[in-house]
Amino acid sequence: MKQRLVQYIGKALQGCFDQQQLHSGVMPEIGLEVPAHTEHGDFSTNIAMAMARAEKKAPRKIAEAIVAALGDGDGMWDRIEIAGPGFINFYLTPRCWFGMLDEVYRQGELYGRTHTGAGRKVQVEFVSANPTGPLHIGHGRGAATGDAVAAVMTAAGYEVQREYYINDAGNQMLTLGRSLLLRYRELLGEAVDFPTDCYQGVYIIDLAREVLEQEGERLRNLPEDEALRFFSEYGGGKIRDGIEDDLAAFGVHFDNWYSEQSLYDRQEVERGIALLQERGLTYEKEGAIWFRTTDYGDDKDRVLVRSNGATTYFASDVAYHKEKFDRGFDTVIDVWGADHHGYVPRMKAVLAGLERNPQDLQIILVQLVNLLRDGQQVAMSTRSGEFVTLREVIDEVGRDACRFFFLMRRSDSQLDFDLELAKKQSNENPVFYVQYAHARVCSINRNAEEQGMTIPGQGQVDFDCLTLEDELMLTKLLSRYPEVVDGAAANFEPHRIVFYLQELAARFHSYYNKGRVIIDDPEVSQARLYLINCVRTVLHNALVLLGVSAPDRM
């Protein structure tokens, strides 16, 4: 709809230039928006004002010329008005709007897909929690956000891959192994002094017990390094599997699990460092190798190789991101906890060092989650091992509520997650509100079928039967859905889908309460059924993007 209008305006502008009505000859970008107030029409453009400077002419004069050139639009609009300082407002015909319902019907589950991404390859890397413990609630928000961003971008026509980066190299795996080994010995009755820098959580003890049951006491007499290797690998693998299970329970599935260790095994880390060295972006100081990230806006240079010869986490990140682009992605998106925001400048510097546009890497920072129960904060501390796991929250409040809550706010604002509220089956809970709208349509469908009616298809209804203001409003809202998807994709903001859903559900509930869909007049009933099933389609499609189910009854 919007696109068609933009084309008309473009044509009119060209006409004005050709006929010397306007002189600057510069085709401006045509901004078309839905005005906040319905009195200002269905669409509004500010181009006359935007052109005022170049044309050296009053905006309203320019608007008049454009409007004159627009003609009648083949019945697309009732009227066009020039308003305020020079807005051009379009009032489209109901017939034109209701035609959009056929689009929704025809495309069905595909309605809302666009070609904006033009098949460009995008990778979304998210969660990427260390395999040293189970996922907690904060990871859940990252998972919901990353998955929804990937879904939204897929809908917008990008080719998207979901990737999980496993930090399975370095000290932490040894620490995990040591933690397990010590707990194992403890279970065998040894007196163990469990260090504070080991992982404190009870899941470590559970894992150690598992090992004991499977392997017996034989590991006790293994040489230390051999035992450590066993426990590291065993623990890392088990915890990784657990993470994968938890994510599956959350409805999140990755296309690829990428091992950090594999970068070392394939000498990618060395290659990455060498590449930066060849380009003269590094130097040696005090026995360490530094990357001059300050050249690209970072506030300090960063170490790649420590004076003891060990590479840093940053070094493998250089290799990892280099390798991502080698795999042919046009855009790479990293979803990080907001506490890592200090790493953004150095990662952007990596892009510059790789001679890529820093814009090709987008970093979504997800703020921390404040877990509440009845308004009281739930204390959490990863260190002490006292934290609420994602699995516990899914089990308690359900996957739908959990996902919806995580996506209700823009990701860079902090989120209060109240367990009691998320569980409540009441009007305080926005998840059910939206799902209920979907279930209601299904319920009406069942009712209609019981009365011997069939749900109408395209061409089987007379739009002239849709005479109510609410019916027109609903239709307009449905027609905006693809733009909402585009906007959410372009800005990496899945919460826009949530807000749209709430608005659509509200409009539908309101419509439902004002009158009945099925009335004595079969033609009107048919038209209304057609409309509300378009609503159902869009509710369903949008919920799917968020990973939330669309139930048929509640």
Place this chain on the structure above:
RNA sequence: GCGCCAGUAGCUCAGCUGGAUAGAGCAUGUGACUUCUAAUCACAGGGUCGAGGGUUCGAGUCCUUCCUGGCGCGCCA
């Protein structure tokens, strides 16, 4: 000290990349179930958009200086 993010109704938050009279949910108050699901709806009150200055036809949105809160500033991962 430096940097990043935030500050909008009593509370939690939107605000479509600078547009017209700043919105929603919750909470509060009143009303609607012999009617396709009341997990719903209708109506009402509620604002110095943290503060000051600037940019322009026009600022919640951009620049700047303060104030407040969160986070980050390792040859850790």
